[in-house]
Amino acid sequence: MQSNEVASAESSSNLTAEIKNRSTVIAFLLLLTIAGALITYKTTAALAVVQKIQNTGTLQPRSGVFPLPGNSSQLNAFERSINYFLIVGPALIFGILISGTVRVLISPQLWSRLIGVGSFRPQLIAGAAGVPLMLCSCCAAPIFSSMYERSSRVGPSLATVLAAPSLNPFALLLTFMLFGPRVGIVRVTIAILIVFLTATLVERLFSTKLKACPVQREEADQPTATALLQSWLRVAVRTVPLIVAGVLISMFLARWLPIGAFDSTTARVVAVIAIALIAVPLAMPTFFEIPLALILLSAGAPTAAAVAMLIAGPAINLPSLLTIGHATNWKVAGTVALSVFLLAFAGGLLVNIL
Numbered sequence: 292m293q294s295n296e297v298a299s300a301e302s303s304s305n306l307t308a309e310i311k312n313r314s315t316v317i318a319f320l321l322l323l324t325i326a327g328a329l330i331t332y333k334t335t336a337a338l339a340v341v342q343k344i345q346n347t348g349t350l351q352p353r354s355g356v357f358p359l360p361g362n363s364s365q366l367n368a369f370e371r372s373i374n375y376f377l378i379v380g381p382a383l384i385f386g387i388l389i390s391g392t393v394r395v396l397i398s399p400q401l402w403s404r405l406i407g408v409g410s411f412r413p414q415l416i417a418g419a420a421g422v423p424l425m426l427c428s429c430c431a432a433p434i435f436s437s438m439y440e441r442s443s444r445v446g447p448s449l450a451t452v453l454a455a456p457s458l459n460p461f462a463l464l465l466t467f468m469l470f471g472p473r474v475g476i477v478r479v480t481i482a483i484l485i486v487f488l489t490a491t492l493v494e495r496l497f498s499t500k501l502k503a504c505p506v507q508r509e510e511a512d513q514p515t516a517t518a519l520l521q522s523w524l525r526v527a528v529r530t531v532p533l534i535v536a537g538v539l540i541s542m543f544l545a546r547w548l549p550i551g552a553f554d555s556t557t558a559r560v561v562a563v564i565a566i567a568l569i570a571v572p573l574a575m576p577t578f579f580e581i582p583l584a585l586i587l588l589s590a591g592a593p594t595a596a597a598v599a600m601l602i603a604g605p606a607i608n609l610p611s612l613l614t615i616g617h618a619t620n621w622k623v624a625g626t627v628a629l630s631v632f633l634l635a636f637a638g639g640l641l642v643n644i645l
Contacts, residue, residue, distance in 0.1 A: 317515055322392045326424070329385040333425040333577070337461035340578060344468055350582050357545050357575070357583065368542035375538055378576045382430040387530070389424075390433035391523035393441065395515070402442040414490040417447035421454030421486075425462075427577045428607050429538065431455040432614040433530040439618050445501060446494025449615070449627065450486055456577070456605040457482040465581055466601060473645050474598055481602050481638035489630040497623050530614050537610025541574035544609075566596045567635040570603035571628050572612065580604030595639030603635035 344350055355366055355374040366374070376383070397405075406413040417438070424431065431452045438448035456462075463482070467475035547569055566587065575583070583604065584597040607627060616624035 319396060321519070322389065322396055325385065325388045325392060329382070329389070330423050330425070332381065332385070334461075337425065337459075337578075341461065341465065341468075344465060350465065350469065350578070350585065356579070368539060368545075371542045371545070372535075372538050375542070375574065375576065376535075379427055379430055382426055382577070383433075383531075383534070386426055386430040386433045387523060387526050390437040390530075391526040392519060393434070393437040394522045394526065395518045397441050399441055399443070402438075402444070406442070406444070406447050410495070411487070411491055413444060413447040414450040414487050414494065418450035418454040418458070418486045418490065421451035422458045422460065424451075424455040425459045425577065426455040427575070428452070428456045428605065428611040429534050429574055432534060432611040433526050435611070435615060436530055436618045437526060443501075444494070445497055445619055445623060446490045449493055450490035452611060452615070453486045453489060453606060453627075457485050457602075459577065459605070462578055462581070462605065465578065469581060469585065470597070470601075474594065474601070474642060477598055477638050477642045477645065478601050481634050481641070482606070485602070485606050485631055485634050489627060489634075492630065493623055493626055496626065497619070501619055501623070529617075533613040533617060534610040537572075537608065537613045538574045541572055541609050544569060544572055562592055563596045563599055563639045564636065566592070567599040567603050567632050567639065570600050570635065571607060571632050572609035573604060574608040574610055575604055577605070593639075594642055598642045599635045599639045602638045603631050606631045606635075 340350065356371055356378065358371075406416050421431070421434075424434075426434075434455075435448050435452040438451060439445060442448065463475065463479055466478050547565075570580075580601050584600045587597045587600060588594070612624045612628055615627060
């Protein structure tokens with residue numbers, strides 16, 4: 292009798308393990324499908340932009356997002372925020388889907404095996420994983436929350452959210468095409484430093500001071516489909532309000548862009564600092580830093596100011612900083628913002644040396 296009970300228990304255990312393994316495989320395939328669809332979507336859009344530049348030699352920004360010189364019908368910050376979300380909406384949905392799937396799929400133990408240990412290797416692996424996503428900073432922000440929740444490692448989580456916009460391969464290609472090799476080399480160099488130096492610095496400064504992130508496992512004993520739906524909803528509720536608030540504030544800040552105020556040498560120097568300061572919190576869709584930098588140059592801004600926009604504009608913004616601060620603390624978010632600003636300013640100085 293006892294042997295039958297043991298056999299029944301083992302059979303039940305094996306069945307449970309089989310179901311869990313099957314659910315894990317399904318979740319992995321879903322994650323790969325979502326990531327593949329995102330990469331296809333972003334690549335197709337980027338190739339269209341590259342083709343347009345090859346035909347016209349320039350890149351015009353979409354109207355209705357930032358106040359542009361010579362545009363008599365300027366929209367208010369609320370209207371421009373709506374236009375912004377109409378542009379980034381699909382990518383933001385992809386970011387939420389990836390983030391929610393990661394919450395269900397990746398356990399803390401699996402994260403440790405995936406990213407490894409060490410002072411730099413985890414950031415390198417996580418940053419490399421973020422590159423093909425090509426998300427703007429707003430859309431990558433939800434992924435940070437889930438990665439940090441699952442791993443309690445701020446460095447690798449930060450490397451991914453910085454790499455997706457900063458090391459977007461098509462954005463870097465367009466920079467070489469429109470601004471030449473000098474500006475392109477500086478942007479690539481500083482972008483690499485922003486991703487890996489900032490992530491490593493924050494990891495060393497705060498990894499022992501941050502409380503371990505409580506891992507939410509409400510979905511563990513639920514069917515995979517139910518767990519995924521609840522996880523996607525949880526990510527959206529937790530991150531979208533912060534992103535919306537950040538975008539609204541960012542659209543008010545956009546009016547402070549000092550376009551056309553470059554009449555003196557002193558003003559030009561101050562403009563580089565001002566552009567770097569404003570570009571850090573400014574929310575912009577993928578590639579928008581490029582036409583904004585071109586507008587700055589056409590208005591008489593120094594190349595250093597355009598470089599500061601190219602570097603700081605996509606790397607981080609107020610919505611993603613709010614998400615990072617909410618998930619960790621505001622010292623972490625402030626350190627990230629300061630690092631991006633200083634490196635963007637350094638990039639402006641470097642381009643004058645080369």
